Amino acid sequence: MPSLLECLPDELVQHILQYISPEETLKNVSPLSKRIHRVAQEPLLWRYYCRSSFRYWSSDHQFEKKLRRPIYDVDWKSLFLLRLRRNARAAVLLDCIVESRVFRLRNMEQICQYGYDAKDFLLAQCRVDESAEDVLARRHYACTVLDSIHRGLAIEEWAKYQKHAARRLDDDAPSSERLNCGMKLERALGAFDMFMLHDNEGDLDEISELVDGIASQFRNAHPGINSSTTRQKAIALARWLHSTNMTGLNGPEFTYHYLRNCLIGRALRDDQHPSLPIISAAIYSAIASRLDLEAYCCVLTNHVHAIVLSPPGLSLDGHSLPGAKEQQKMFLDPFGSDDEVPLDHIQTFLSRLGAATSHDRLMRPTATDLIVMRTAQSIRASFTSFRTIERPLSQLIPMIELNRGDWARNLQPALYSMIWASVMMVPILPDNEDGRWDWQQDVRELLTYFYEYFPEDAWLVEKYVCPMYDTFSAPPGRRRNAWELPSKQARDQIRDIRRVDSSAKEPRRRTRLNGGLYVKYRVGQVFRHRRYDYYGLILGWTVDGINGSMGSDDGVGWSPSTYRQPYYRCMVGTDGSDHHVIAEENIEVVKFRGGTEVLPAEIRDLLPMIGKFFKRWDSDKGVFVSNLKELFPDD
Structure with missing residues (x-):
């Protein structure tokens, strides 16, 4: 007796299969009959599976271009199976990464070679359910691999400048080609976001899509804008951005040096759109370029404006100019104003600052590579402010925080992004x-x-x-x-x-301690520092003085101690660092019972990083379950 599917037309069977998982189609549905097998091979079905099952694709696939090609020009089923195999391989590698430190970096690198083909899987692992036996470790290492992939895409974007700098441009090459330096402005600045993206939305493609969307909103709000002059269009955009709170800062006297103000992706996605002058000018310029305006950032000593150029041979108001290539310029300050800034105001501003060079030389568009470097300096200023301002930690956290509880894991990546930019933005x-x-x-x-x-x-x-x-x-x-x-x-x-x-380390066993020493505390316990009253976690211990290994991955040593007692390698809630070494006499273990919500706020903020050393929080025993059994098997 034929099955119900056998009685239905091919088109309807195909439609039904869209509601069945691809894996189920492959394993159970396709073998039902020759006809069902034939219908289940249709490229249209597998294109649907590719689009619905995977959001992110490595650029090697040119996935968006494939979607625009005739349906039978692409082997969609093979493409789906390739992604399925890569996910399976990534799952095996991540299991190995979580389970053992031996070959951990090698396995990470193998996943990184898949690029964005691994992102869907890694994002799922970053958000694995709390009930998972190794929830903290799995989330941490999935995010660590994903972070490296994100940094790879950011550096790839900056590497375009190297190719641009190596080219010999013709004298008649458009000024935009020289100034853009082979990069799109919002993507060149969005590369900084990638260093702190973690498992959040907002990568380079999404940043460009946001700019496209804002440009469309502006066009919809100004239906006759295409018939406007360059000046009219430029001023209308500045006023609209201010009216929608898309640029500038609220309370800049208090928040100017916050890290989030340096990131264009963060500014575009945030409800308040906070941005430094350089980011406000970049947002304006990126949107203006979608409106057929030639706009750039212009760094004027200690402030950044946007500069708009008229079309060659035409004035800003649409009149003919004597020279066919002659262009007029106008300035705007998207950070602090919604109107044109007169040229004489710019010149007066530069004179008051004591600008020694010619004003005309300063009043020119600034190339994208220099905008990237200027943004890197702003990030360093945020990092320096966080490190040097003497305030309680709770007041400093907003300076470096992008999302709740992520301040600790943004500290090092922020400075790392600045260093990479300095390396890549040199011809x-x-x-x-x-x-x-x-x-x-x-x-x-x-x-x-x-x-x-x-x-x-x-x-x-x-x-x-x-x-x-x-x-x-x-x-x-x-x-x-x-x-x-x-x-x-x-x-x-x-x-x-x-x-x-690739090498295993000799484990430290409590049963083999010599000299009558006793290690009182264990890996995974939460403590309060007796002298400085901050909270931390115990990651390792030694009885060989503070020159002992402590079980750190890099084998870093410390100067010898004259007073022999156990020392503990710790992660502390003051900066998220895992390189603190504390004597036993300064540690007071604190007992907490219940879920992670009972932990001190500074320890909860470390949870994304704690997975480097621990599998999960044991709510009954009040300790973190060690993932360092290879190094401390008795703990």
Whole structure:
């Protein structure tokens, strides 16, 4: 007797299959009969499965272009099966990452090679249910891999500048080609967001889509805007952005140096749209470019304006100019004003600041690479303010916080993004001695940060930094052998990281302690510092003085102690760092019972980072369950 599906037309069967999971179609539905099998092979069905099952795709697939091609030009089922295999492989690798520190970095790198093909799976793991046995560890390591993928996309965007700088532009090349430096402004600045994106929405493509959407909203609000002059259109946009609170800051005297104000993606997505002058000008310029305006940022000493140029041969008001290539310019201040800034006001402003160079030279569009560097300086200022201002931690957290409880994991990535920008926004000029020297200083800082905080980025250093290192550092006209390449030190550093990653460490057992010493506290306990009254977590211990390993991944040592007692490696709630070493006499363990909501706020804020060392919070015992059994098997 034929099944119900056998009695239905092919089109209806296909429609029904859209409500069945692809895996179910492959495993149980397709084998029902030859006819059902044939219907289940239809490219239209598998294109639907590809679109509905996966949101993110590696750029190698050119997925959006495939969607516009004729349906039978693409093997949609094979594409779906490829993604399915990659998800399965990523799942195996993530299990290994969570279970053991041996080959942890190698397994991370293998997932990173999938790029955005791994993002859907990783996002699901970042949000795994609280009931999972290893919920904290799984979330942390999934997010760590995803962060590295995000940084890879950000650096890939900045690497476009290197290709631009290596080109020889014709004299008649459009000014936009010179000023954009091979990058889109909102994507070049959005790269900073990628370093702190974690498991949130708002990547580079989404930032561009937001700008497109805002431009469409403006067009809808101004149906006759296309017939307006350049001046009219530019002023209308400035006024509309101010009326919708899309630019500027509320209470800048208190919030100016907040990290969130430096990030264009954050500004676009936030309900209040907070932004520094440079980000406000960038938002204005990016939207203006969608409205057929030639607009750029213009850095005027300590303030950033937007500058709009008229079409070649026409004035801002639509009149003909004497020269066919001549352009007029106008200034706007999207951060603080909704109207045009007269040129004489700009000149007076520069004179009061004591600008030594020609005003005409300053009153020009600023290239995108310099806007990126200026934004990097703003991020450093935010980081410095957080570190140097003496206030209670609760008052400082908003300066570095983007979402509730993420301040601790934004500290190092914020500075890391600034260092990467400094490295990538330098043109290849091997005959420029000063440029080579400055660049090498930036690379040394990058390698230090990478080695200490982001060893999972070895693949990025190999891909981008090492080739640049050899070009920048090599004396002009001299070829070097492989063993004396300037990048050898960086490659040796990476090799050392991978050697440590592949080797198991001797565990520290309480049953083998010598000298009558007794380790009182255990890995996973929450404590209060007796002297400074802050909370922290115990990550490891040693009885060999503070020069002992403490079970850290990098084997960092500390100066010897003259007073022999157990020392503990700890993560503390003051800065989220896991490199604090505290003597036993200064630790007072605090007992908490219940869910994570009973923990002190500064410990709850560390939860995204705690998964580096712990599987979950044990609400009955009041401790974090260790994921360091290889190093401390008795804890």
